Amino acid sequence: MSYATTHEVWKNLGKDAYSKIRTEVVGTGDDTTTIFDLDHDNVISSSETIYTGGTAITSGYSINLDDGKVTFTSAPISGSVITADYDYADIPDSWVSEILNQANEEVSASTGRIFNSTSVSDEY
Numbered sequence: 001m002s003y004a005t006t007h008e009v010w011k012n013l014g015k016d017a018y019s020k021i022r023t024e025v026v027g028t029g030d031d032t033t034t035i036f037d038l039d040h041d042n043v044i045s046s047s048e049t050i051y052t053g054g055t056a057i058t059s060g061y062s063i064n065l066d067d068g069k070v071t072f073t074s075a076p077i078s079g080s081v082i083t084a085d086y087d088y089a090d091i092p093d094s095w096v097s098e099i100l101n102q103a104n105e106e107v108s109a110s111t112g113r114i115f116n117s118t119s120v121s122d123e124y
Contacts, residue, residue, distance in 0.1 A: 007047055024085075029080040
């Protein structure tokens with residue numbers, strides 16, 4: 001169980017710790033191309049929104065956060081402009097995620113307990 005997400009870590013570090021990109025034109029659909037490159041790598045997880053033809057989409061694609069590659073499950077229709085909003089940093093998201101995982105393991109090993117980040121305890 002994670003105590004924090006990489007997106008929460010970056011937000012807590014402050015607005016100078018990462019950069020925001022809004023309405024980046026990623027490409028144009030041609031009925032065959034399924035992989036598009038963002039201008040930046042090291043995308044922060046949960047910060048991205050992908051649009052086709054101006055409409056936000058929530059499925060049908062994946063993003064390699066470290067490489068900034070957007071892969072659609074099926075090619076966007078011909079002529080549809082693909083844009084993206086996202087945040088990126090100097091450190092790969094996978095590194096921050098690994099640090100969080102190690103911290104979670106250390107806390108659990110030290111306390112002998114596994115905490116649920118979504119529950120509130122009245123223990124103290």
